[in-house]
């Protein structure tokens with residue numbers, strides 16, 4: 157069954173996963189990015205998820221074929237967004253960048269189109285105020301890897317309408333996700349908690365408390381977390397983790413000051429899995 161058209165802005169870690177879950181569930185999905193390379197890599201990676209899903213029997217043959225009919229890639233905002241009923245923004249966690257994207261989306265989408273941000277920490281009220289339809293703006297916070305993680309944290313801004321909340325909730329159900337609906341506060345529930353744990357792990361590493369492997373093992377085996385904080389940080393992207401902490405530090409205070417060692421890793425370009433090296437080295441290891 158074909159659903160309403162969806163556009164995903166940003167073909168990075170999250171945009172790819174979001175585009176997969178929509179297209180495989182029968183939503184015609186266009187991924188938009190400013191970088192041609194990002195679009196090419198996204199197409200390759202999304203198709204790999206399709207292939208693995210089909211090989212493992214997770215998706216049916218009909219769902220597997222959807223990669224050819226429901227998935228599109230473009231650099232053109234206007235053409236892609238003209239008929240969309242839902243746009244999900246997944247560009248880096250930088251307010252100025254999000255502002256420029258939402259101002260553009262306000263111009264190129266129909267009045268009825270809902271604009272969702274996949275921000276990990278920022279205010280949907282503030283992002284909504286960049287548009288002339290704040291009642292249609294909401295945060296849909298997906299988790300990484302999107303095709304495996306069940307939750308979407310739905311965050312309503314001050315002006316977000318009940319209709320918009322119900323709309324995204326029903327869409328989330330159609331793509332097989334569970335939801336929590338919360339009011340905005342920096343970092344929501346999940347990013348605020350995760351940023352603190354991840355940051356604390358960097359402070360421990362900096363203090364020489366243990367190796368990354370030992371710290372991760374302690375948290376997994378002792379606290380029953382499925383992933384260690386460094387494994388998770390490398391998956392999320394250390395630049396994304398740092399952006400989140402910077403925002404939380406600015407909005408919520410000292411408790412969230414980023415660990416100097418985390419800042420150093422980001423300066424060195426050790427961003428995690430996406431660059432081949434973060435806390436761990438993925439160019440040599442295959443088991444992380």
Ligand SMILES: NC(=O)c1ccc[n+]([C@@H]2O[C@H](COP(=O)([O-])OP(=O)(O)OC[C@H]3O[C@@H](n4cnc5c(N)ncnc54)[C@H](O)[C@@H]3O)[C@@H](O)[C@H]2O)c1
Nearest residue numbers: 166167168169170189190194246247248249275276300392
């Ligand atoms: N990485 C995670 O685990 C995770 C989890 C939940 C939420 N988020 C949030 O999702 C958002 C995206 O994070 P990510 O990790 O996918 O980032 P990323 O750096 O992997 O990808 C961002 C993409 O946006 C593109 N982009 C930059 N400017 C653009 C523009 N003006 N128009 C269109 N595309 C543009 C980039 O080329 C890049 O491909 C952030 O707000 C982040 O906080 C990330």
